[in-house]
Every structure is written in structure tokens, then in C-alpha cells.
Amino acid sequence: MRIPGAALFSSRYRLLQKRLHPITKEWGLTFYVLRHSKLAVIGGFIALAFIIIALFGSLFAPYDPISANIQDRFQPPSASHPLGTDTMGRDVMSRMLAGAQHSIKAGLIVLAIAVPLGVLLGGIAGLFGGWVDEVIMRITDMFLAFPSLVLAMAFSAALGPSLFNAMIALSIVWWPMYARLVRGQALAVRETSYVEAARSRGASNFHIMFKHILPNCLSPILVTLTLDMGWVITAAASLSFLGFGAQPPIPEWGRMVSDGRIYMLRAWWMSVFPGLGIMFVVLGFNLLGDGIRDSLDPKLRRLTEVTWKREKTSSSSTD
């Protein structure tokens, strides 16, 4: 049976495929490079597992992560409580499954505030130069002069201890790094002849910022973002550990490490498992970030392209 218009549709589809080919080809290579870096694959799996746990973890928690159950306190890891129980008899595994969302929320919100702020300020500083650059970058230097965690502690102490305030505090200390990154890139792009050519065509500063400078900053931002995801999660956990972030009974991982540390000798599982969780998540995001950086490195790309093409032709000939 012939469907009317099918021929037209399929020819259009083929045209679309052909037009998209340069893009999809590059994606294919990107995935190939990523796939062939074992560490990046491992990192990707850890990050993916973490995100899945954050999204659905509380559904799988066998016990209530919040309400106390005093007769079961300080249970060592066993079949009924795989990761043991804490001072209130709450199941550590259930708490960790339910708490993953707070870590990822912290990471995402902090980066969602800090990155656009830093990119915008850095871009403006780099593009306009002169006194605008001086003012913005000196403020940036002021922020960078303090150890970031100490400064974040100061801000969250001033705002009052809660997970949300900890995120605000971290965003305040996190943007300067992005401002620096983008400013450096903007300074380089500003001097290129294609920006001069764009100006000769009557492009405004706004156009130059959004059409020339930002697209050229995209890949370093992407890499830093992935690497930072892990660090922000650690920083949020650290703030909670120190009592500035999540307040009880929120099952935040850093808070759980902190709660367990007094019982370290009696009930080591209370601190060790959330601590290991934090470590793996940070490791996962860092490995993934490294992998993404490698896959975006043009030199490595061109080297790998050769083997990629060879593999593709050999697999298609054996088919």
C-alpha cells in the first residue's frame, strides 16, 4: 500500500539528514572519543547513577528517612539495614537515597546562579575594557582573595543557616571564577579580525557579546561546569557538615557525616557511607569533565578521527 505524500516526506527527510550530516558527524566523533576514554565512561556512569538516585531515590527507600525509630538505633550494617542505622534508629541507606536530591539541587542551583552572573560580568569586562574592566575585575579579585569556603561560611552565617541560604552563599563566591574565565576569552576574541570585521559591518557591542564572544567561550565553560558540579556538591556538603547548610532532619549527606562524627568509634557506618557517597559523586563528575575536555580538544579529536573512520569502514565492510 502506498501512503500518499510518503515519497515527498522521505525525500525531505533525506535532505534534512544530509543537511544535518556535518553536525551529526561531529557528535558521532565526540561520543566516540568519550567512549574510548574508560575513565570518562566510568565517570559518566557514576554521574548518571547519582542523577537517577536523586530523581527517584526516595521512592526506593525501604524505610522512612525522617521519623525516628529509637529501638533500632546504632544497628551495624545487616541484611535488614544494609548501611546500618543512626542515633535515632533511621536507616542510613534510606536517608542517603532521599538525600541525594539535596546535593544535586545544591549543585544545579549554585551553578545556575553563578555561571550566568560570572559569564555576563566577565564578558562585559573583557569586551569594554578600560575602567569597566578595572572595576569588575577588582571586585572579582576581592572575592577571590578569600578562601572560597571561608567566605561562603561568612555569607551563610550572615543569611542564617539553611540549605537555601547556603546555596546563595556558594553562588556569591562561585561566580568570580567564571568571570575570569570568560574575561580572558573575551579579551582574546575582542582582538580578532572577525570582530573587527563585524564592527565594520555595524555590529553593536550587544551583538558582538552574544554572537561572537559567548559562542567562543562555550566549550571552556562547559568543561569547567562539569568539573565544578562535583566541587559545588562538596562545598555544599562541607557547609552542611559545618552546620551552615541543611538543618536536621533534612538527610543531606554532609550533614549526615557531621552527625555521625561523634559516634565514629561506636558507629563508623554513620559517617563513612555518606562520606563515600560524596567522594564517588565528586570523582564521577570530575572524570566526566576530564573526558569532555579531552573530547573537545581539537588535536586529540583529529588524531582519534583517523581510527574512528578506519573502524567505521572496517565494520561496514564486514557487515
Next chain:
Amino acid sequence: MEAREDLLVVDRLKTQFFTYGGLVEALDEVSFEIKKGEIFGLVGESGCGKSVTATSILRLVAKPGKIISGRVLLDGQDLLEKNDHEMNSIRGSRIAMIFQDPTSSLNPVFRIGRQVGEPYVYHQHRGKRQALMDATRILAKTGFPDADEKARNYPHELSGGLRQRAMIAMALTCEPELLIADEPTTNLDVTIGRQILDLVKDLQREFGASVLWITHDMAVVAQMCDRVGVMYAGSIVEKTDVRTLFRNAKHPYTVRLLRAIPSAAKSAETLEEIPGSVPQLIHPPSGCRFHPRCDSAMDVCSQVKPLEIEVEPGHVVACHLFRGKGKVT
């Protein structure tokens, strides 16, 4: 020829660069005019201020540089008195520029079609889709084979000749009255360069634009230009039509420059050169800037900057040798 009116008048333009090494007097009272529909050539050695003249007209002189004095009149309006916003609406729509190196003048992360269509978006506020269609049309006009497909390519996927065609297409999008071409054939090989010259000449006739053609190549001047200004160390030493330049050059620098053109008939031993080298513009020679290298230098040359003298109609020379032999302009 004589009846055509002036489109662009550059009047005693002075541009200086405030560098750490000192004050660079890049342009020292440069004056010339371009008539409507004319190709005006600006020739000179590297570093004599040709490109600075172009960027000064567009008011895009890079940071330590500044236009000190003078006037740039486009159709009688002084561009140096416009504000930034007015200037942005002139760049790309009334004055457009073709750059020397198409490879670095195209943003590597944008497709050709989108980049060529940019001026439509800036100046005529067309939608992206419409701009892309119009860009494709103008690309076809500049001799892109299958412009539809090529408009989707990234700059690195095109050859040097095609990239320069794309730059020309981009410059012509808004049908500018003045096209500034800054050595557009320098980075291309000779045959492609020739095609580009023909293309610009054809399109210039079609659009009726005036062209400021900057080059150091006398052969290109002979092919392309109607009138020529010869620059030396930041000033124009001689202005005339192209026939007079090659038959009856007056200024000692122009004469030596013409004798230094290599040709197949001359052997390497007989190739003449101008003694000395291009002067430093931080401490330029006093008086006439050419006097340390000039055969016919007199005492007055090192003391007084020569005035521009019109030795015959349309032929202006800035040299003390011709004092009293024509009208001072």
C-alpha cells in the same frame, strides 16, 4: 570624469597612536577625495598608513590610536562628528569594508550564510530566515557554485578564494555607497586574485559604488583604479589619474617606486630599489618625510613640510621641487 561629484572627502586627517614607545604619527594630514562611481587606489609600502586611513574613515582605529584632527565627509556629512549609534548604522550599510585576510575575518563558529546575512539583520531588521535567503542570493551573485549548499558550510570548509567571495558578498549586502578594499588579493594566489579583481570591478559597475582600493601592488593599481594616491610614511605624496601616474609621475618617491616594479623583462641585477628603509613613525624625519632617501633633496626639504601643488589639472604633488610650478591646493 570631471563632472562627477565627490562622495567621500578626507580632509587633513591626522591619526596618532599613543604607544608605550612614544607617539606614532601614523597619518599626517592626509587629504583625498573619491568621486561617485570611481575606484580610488591608495598605494604605498607596508606601514605607510594605508590601513590606518581605512580604519580612520570607519572610525575603528584600535585603542591606543586616536583621530586628532581633520574631517571625513561622506556626502557632505562629517563622520567624525557622528555619535556611536549613528556610526554603527553607517558601517556596513553606507560604507562597507573587505579585509585582507578572509580566513581570520570570518568567525569560525558560524555558518557562512548566517554570517553573510548579519548586515541585513543589523541594518534592515530582517528576520533570520529572510536574511539567510537574501544572503544565499548575494553569495550566488559573487560566484558561489551551489550557494544553497555552501551557505550551510563553516568558513574552514571553504577555499581561500570562496572565503574572500563571501567577504565581498557580506560587504555588498546593503549596497554600500563606498566600499573599502584593504588588500583583498594579498593572501590569494595569482589566478584567484585575478578572479576577485574582476568580480569586484563587475559588482562595482553593477551597484554603482565607489571603491577605496588599498594595495601595494602597482599591477593591481594599473588594472583596477581610476585615480591613485601614493602614500609615504603617513602622508599622500602624489595624487593623479592612473594614466598620468604611469606615464608622467612627478614626485621623486613615485618615480623610484615605479622603477622598482619587477617585470619579466628585467633581470634581478637591474632591479632598482629605493635606498634606505621606511622611516620610524615615532620620530619621523622633519620636513618632507622622504628627504633622507631622496636623490633630489634640497636644504628646504629637511625643514619645511611641502605643500600640495597642483602641477596640472587633477595632478597633485607634495614636493618642494615643484614650488611655483602650479597652484597650491
